Amino acid sequence: MRPQKILDTDMITGLTKVFRDKGYEGASLNDLAEVTGLKKASLYHRFPDGKQEMAECVLSDIDQWVDKNIFFSLLDENKSTKLRLADALKNIEVLYDSGRETCVLRAFSMHSGLALFEQQIKSGMDKWIAAFSALGIAIKLSSTQAHQNAVQTLIELQGSLIVTKGLADTNIFKNTLKNIEKRYSTE
Amino acid sequence: MRPQKILDTDMITGLTKVFRDKGYEGASLNDLAEVTGLKKASLYHRFPDGKQEMAECVLSDIDQWVDKNIFFSLLDENKSTKLRLADALKNIEVLYDSGRETCVLRAFSMHSGLALFEQQIKSGMDKWIAAFSALGIAIKLSSTQAHQNAVQTLIELQGSLIVTKGLADTNIFKNTLKNIEKRYSTE
DNA sequence: GTCTATAGGAAGATAGAC
DNA sequence: GTCTATCTTCCTATAGAC
Numbered sequence: 001m002r003p004q005k006i007l008d009t010d011m012i013t014g015l016t017k018v019f020r021d022k023g024y025e026g027a028s029l030n031d032l033a034e035v036t037g038l039k040k041a042s043l044y045h046r047f048p049d050g051k052q053e054m055a056e057c058v059l060s061d062i063d064q065w066v067d068k069n070i071f072f073s074l075l076d077e078n079k080s081t082k083l084r085l086a087d088a089l090k091n092i093e094v095l096y097d098s099g100r101e102t103c104v105l106r107a108f109s110m111h112s113g114l115a116l117f118e119q120q121i122k123s124g125m126d127k128w129i130a131a132f133s134a135l136g137i138a139i140k141l142s143s144t145q146a147h148q149n150a151v152q153t154l155i156e157l158q159g160s161l162i163v164t165k166g167l168a169d170t171n172i173f174k175n176t177l178k179n180i181e182k183r184y185s186t187e
Numbered sequence: 188m189r190p191q192k193i194l195d196t197d198m199i200t201g202l203t204k205v206f207r208d209k210g211y212e213g214a215s216l217n218d219l220a221e222v223t224g225l226k227k228a229s230l231y232h233r234f235p236d237g238k239q240e241m242a243e244c245v246l247s248d249i250d251q252w253v254d255k256n257i258f259f260s261l262l263d264e265n266k267s268t269k270l271r272l273a274d275a276l277k278n279i280e281v282l283y284d285s286g287r288e289t290c291v292l293r294a295f296s297m298h299s300g301l302a303l304f305e306q307q308i309k310s311g312m313d314k315w316i317a318a319f320s321a322l323g324i325a326i327k328l329s330s331t332q333a334h335q336n337a338v339q340t341l342i343e344l345q346g347s348l349i350v351t352k353g354l355a356d357t358n359i360f361k362n363t364l365k366n367i368e369k370r371y372s373t374e
Numbered sequence: 375g376t377c378t379a380t381a382g383g384a385a386g387a388t389a390g391a392c
Numbered sequence: 393g394t395c396t397a398t399c400t401t402c403c404t405a406t407a408g409a410c
Contacts, residue, residue: 044404051405163345216387
């Protein structure tokens with residue numbers, strides 16, 4: 001991404017919204033131009049490699065947000081495990097807008113045929129599992145038990161996003177977050 | 188769909204494979220023509236309304252298969268609840284090829300922008316929930332408990348499909364099926 | 375850095391011969 | 393019923409003026 005002039009953080013926000021709603025192939029350059037207020041040719045000036053570069057910037061931006069607001073919370077040894085989890089879950093609710101928003105990585109997983117995304121999906125999932133495994137270890141689970149719980153947590157988050165959107169009922173997602181909280185409760 | 192000449196059930200099989208792999212927008216008429224061995228114009232002869240009609244036929248075909256092989260199993264009052272569930276789970280494993288295949292309805296849920304699909308997703312999910320709720324009632328759960336269990340089952344199935352594909356590990360899906368079996372076990 | 379204009383190709387869909 | 397050939401539209405991407 002080249003040096004910028006005006007809006008830049010706002011541009012990523014707009015691109016993210018379009019990619020989330022439409023997926024990689026579903027998002028056309030016209031869509032992306034419209035949401036940013038720029039013309040197509042101007043988008044190519046900011047992102048010389050075109051649509052793929054825009055997608056990578058969006059992914060990288062979300063990746064950093066998740067690192068900072070979710071994984072860091074889960075691993076912060078200055079706080080109790082209960083508080084760590086509560087903070088992480090609160091930020092997960094923000095990230096997915098209580099289930100109204102989809103997971104971008106998943107939106108990119110269909111179609112595209114770009115192997116790049118497959119790899120990022122795998123490593124993204126591995127990071128979620130590692131973070132929740134660490135939380136499991138912190139509450140004295142065995143390492144295999146901690147791993148199983150982490151996988152189950154990821155399954156429930158992803159599944160809940162789908163069912164929440166399909167039935168248009170955010171209570172489903174909120175309920176899943178509560179179940180996850182219970183799973184890591186020590187009482 | 189017009190009267191047919193040669194392959195017909197084979198055609199649906201081929202179309203299904205393409206739609207599952209690529210989603211609705213990702214599946215081009217060239218892809219669909221190639222897999223069926225017909226030319227594009229011939230596809231339009233069989234499906235006058237084009238791609239959308241093909242997609243609807245695929246969905247309807249799967250819908251019937253699920254009715255017959257999964258929902259009917261779950262509701263078959265001639266068998267024990269344990270056996271009903273075992274049969275249904277076995278067929279779920281077939282349907283998704285142990286997690287290697289995606290859920291077509293979900294593959295159609297992105298992009299497209301066709302409201303038709305949104306409606307079919309909702310009613311499809313409702314049917315899964317109703318079927319598993321009935322199983323819950325059959326093992327004497329309260330109606331609210333049966334409903335909650337059914338929603339949780341659907342969440343785990345959908346989530347497990349995603350995580351299984353993301354990590355390329357069918358053990359994850361098989362393990363989820365075991366967990367579902369446990370949830371409805373009466374011992 | 376942003377624009378207008380356009381190239382070049384692939385998409386969905388149709389006409390009409392056989 | 394299936395084909396070849398073609399239409400229109402939309403896509404990603406680029407050239408070049410300002």
